[in-house]
Amino acid sequence: MAAPQGPVCEIRLLCLHRYQPGVRKGGAAPAAIEWLGKRGKAVKKLRFIPAERAHAIARKLQGMPGCSVSVL
Numbered sequence: 326m327a328a329p330q331g332p333v334c335e336i337r338l339l340c341l342h343r344y345q346p347g348v349r350k351g352g353a354a355p356a357a358i359e360w361l362g363k364r365g366k367a368v369k370k371l372r373f374i375p376a377e378r379a380h381a382i383a384r385k386l387q388g389m390p391g392c393s394v395s396v397l
Contacts, residue, residue, distance in 0.1 A: 337379040338371055338397040346391055 339362075342355035362368040363375075365382045376396075383394045 335376050336373040337376045339374060339379045339382055340395040340397060341367075341386065341392055342395065343392045 338360065341359040341361055343357040343359065344353060345356050359367045360369075360371055361382060362372040363378060365385070379396045383396050386392075386394045
């Protein structure tokens, strides 16, 4: 079996960038940044969540108007 080549991190951070209505996302600074927790709700502090769950929440939130999602 092949071993992973680089470091593998099983926990991630999930970030939601919100933009002003009518502003193009390319090169614009986000108006607000929200960190999301395990349940997909905004939290005040950075929260690590399992990578599988983070990607599932990101897929659910992608395509919302005026925002973009990052999994760090």
